[in-house]
Each structure stands twice: as structure tokens, then as C-alpha cells.
Amino acid sequence: MARTTPHDHPLTEAQPLYWRIATQLVGELRDGTIPPGERLPGERQLAEHFEVSRETVRQALEVLRRSGLVATDRRGSHATLPGPPVETPASLTFPVGARTTSPEAVDRATVTWETPPPEHAEALGLAPHRPTLVHRYESASPDGCGRRTAVTSFSAVALAEVAELARYRDRADGTGSAQLRRAYDWMRKAGLTLHHRDAITRLPGAPSVRVTRRVHDQYARPLEITDLVVDAQQDALVYEFTLPAPG
Template sequence: MTRTTPHDHPLADPRPLYRQVADQLLGELHDGSVPPGERLPGERRMAEHFGVSRETVRQALDVLRRDGMLSTDRRGSHVALPGSPAGSPAPLAFPVGTLADEPRTGARATVAWEAPPAEHAVALGLAPGRPTLVHRYRSPSAGTGGRRSAVTSFSAVALAEVEELARYRDRADDSAAAQLRRTYDWMRRAGLALHHRDTITRPTDTASVRVVRRVHDQYARPLEITDLLVDTRQDALVYEFTLPPAG
């Protein structure tokens, strides 16, 4: 963000100062200064950026929140504008193979801090029984009766390198909803190149397809493994692959 000072010409603009800040911040968000879904800087930093008090920033954020431009949870305020900033690659949704038009009725995603499946532990280089962040996704397919379910385990490297993932540890009780759809974008912003390897098999005597996705970074360090089961009676599988690190 380039520093701005909305109070330099107080007589030229009849709008309240907090509204000026809200409008300027919204303009910067439309320009892609903070990508959709990402967290805004703290109030103190934004107060310095706009040259106003933290209370004025707080009022400006309230305006954008009421207008549906921001969403707020325990981790802070996040940009709720649709789409991606111009010139940025389309984000690869997590977990692999989930339906693009989420949220949908019946879909649920949670995280737990627990020992992963044995196959996942081996792939991630984790000692048997060592806990990590495990993400579970379950969704019915619209109008077909088919279902998709995915279990993802993250490596110690992913949790150490990606701040947004690490924050989930303290509330990973496998009950609260946890939408991690921007996980791959978070990884890229942490400077990680993402290399995906998918293994697709069809379990015997079923109408399902199993997809095992392994993701590692540019140093061949494992980041995550996802085990996806898809009822394929009518659904199609759509894939996108390697993305470079951000910046």
C-alpha cells in the first residue's frame, strides 16, 4: 500500500473522514493490494498508512463490513470481494477435486489435530502416531446423489512455512467449520512452488474413483497429501496443476 493522507485537504471533501478512508481502502482493494480472501493489515498499520487514528480506521472497516466488502473472524478482517486481482493466476482450489460452486447444501469441512492415516504419515515423513493438521471434506453432488469426500494431512514443513495453516492448530477440534479453499494460494504467498502428483485408481466393484494427490515444494519437501473419493456416476473430474511461488 502507498501511504495516503485523506485529511490533507479537509475542506475539499464534505464526507466524514472515516468514509473517505473507507472509500480509499475499497479502491485499493479493487486494485488488488490485498487479494480476495486474504487478511487485511492490522489497525495500527492501516492508521499509519492512511495518516489517521485507529478509531477512524475502525469506523471505516465497520462501513465496509456492513457493505459486505469485508468479513471478520477471530483471525482478523478478510477481503470479501469476488474474484482475483487483475494479472494474478487463478487460484487452485483446495482440496483437489471439490466442486467449484461451494458452499453448497450438505457440504462440510473441518480440521483436527491428530495422528494422520498411516499412509499419509509415511508420505509426509512423520513418525508413527505423531499428530498434525488433518482436514476433512464431505459434500453431496448436486442433483446426482453422488458424493465427494477428502482427507488431507499437512506436513511439519507446511505448518512451519505457511502462517495461515499454523493458526488452525489451536482450534482444530474436528467440529468447527474450516474452509481452507485458499490453501494453495497461501503456500504460494509463502514462497513455495507447488508440484502436484495425482494417482487415479478405480476401487473394485464401485462407481467411484480414488484420487491421491501429493504436493511438494521446490526443495522436494512434502507439503500435503490428499485422499479424495468421488462418486463418478455423473460427475466429472477437473484438474489444474503446478503454480509458481507468488512474487
């Protein structure tokens, strides 16, 4: 018996509401509103988007799962329609301000398991004195000019959702090198849509600027916060950004 799917038939008033929602959702999957492989918004967000109940959304998703158009795992539901893969932004190197390694550059990166700075704990929603994964990055030219230092604190959400980051907890003693340049790739692979907010300020009384980056996901959950200080006297600060994937 041939299997029917929501896109096989036009919308009619006689169809159940959940079937009509499934059909509309298929349309958004096919027009690229939700790219192939991207995690779908949660049931609550979909219910608000289509102005229906969460139970209706749940029934619509079940129709799409049976049709093979949506797959669900422990991280949520995602589209399985064929199409080009979601591109990984090349400019999202971690941490903000990190330079491409070259023979002339001297850089160092380490991780520790410690209590983050108070402003980091507040931004990440961590309880006072609760430790987390903290990443430190330093870079400078051989003559010491153009120095950059960055301190990043990760949230409990990031460590719970991103397995590659969680593995660093047991070796976060501040001694070994810890280049996390693919941290944003790991987050995206875990189904997180990244939203970046960078604030740039000049430090009073010093030829330096501070960049504070805050990253949250499609559910407005904080993932990380980075404070980067750049010696701007001899070095230009290049600011790049990438629009977050639809979510």
C-alpha cells in the same frame, strides 16, 4: 556518488568471479527465469546451477542486495525487480475435487489435530503416531448423488512455513467449519513453489474413483497429501492442473 550494479558493465575476464555470477543472475531475473517476487533457489542450488562454490554465490547475492535487486528475509532471498506480479492459478482450489459452493450443494469441511493415516504419515515423513493438522471435506447434491469425500494431512514443513495453516492448530477440534480453499494461495505467499502429482484410480467393486494428490515444494519437501473419493456413477470428474512456477 552513483551506485553501480552488475548490469551496468559487460562481463570481462578481469572481473571477480562473484561479480560475473551476479551479472548472470541479474540476466535470469530480467528475462523472467525467476519472476519478480518469487523466492530464489537456495545457495546450494544456485552453486550447482552456475557451477561455482556456495561462497561465490553468497558474495554474488550480497552484491545484488547492496544494489537493491534482491531482498533477503527469514524465508530466503527473492527478486525485487519491477514487473508484473506472479499470477495465482485460479484452478488451484483446495482440496482437490472441491466444488464451487452453490445453493444446491451440501458441503462440510473440518480440521482436527490427530494422527494421520499411516500412508499419509509415511508420505509426509512424519514419525509414527505423531499428530498433525488433518482436514476433512464432504460434498454432495441434495439427493445424495455425486458424493465427494477428501482427507488431507499437512506436513510439519507446511505448518512451520505457512502461518495461516499453523493458526488452525488451536481450533482443530473437528466441530467448527474450516474452509481452507485458499491453502495453496497461502503456500505460494509463503514463498513455496507448488508441485502437484495426482494419481487417479478406480476403486474395485464400486462406481467410484480415488484421486491421490501429493504436493511438494521447490526443495522436494512434502507439504500435503490428499485422498479424494468421488462417486463417479452420477458425476463427472474434471481433472485440472497448473504448471508450477519456475523455481
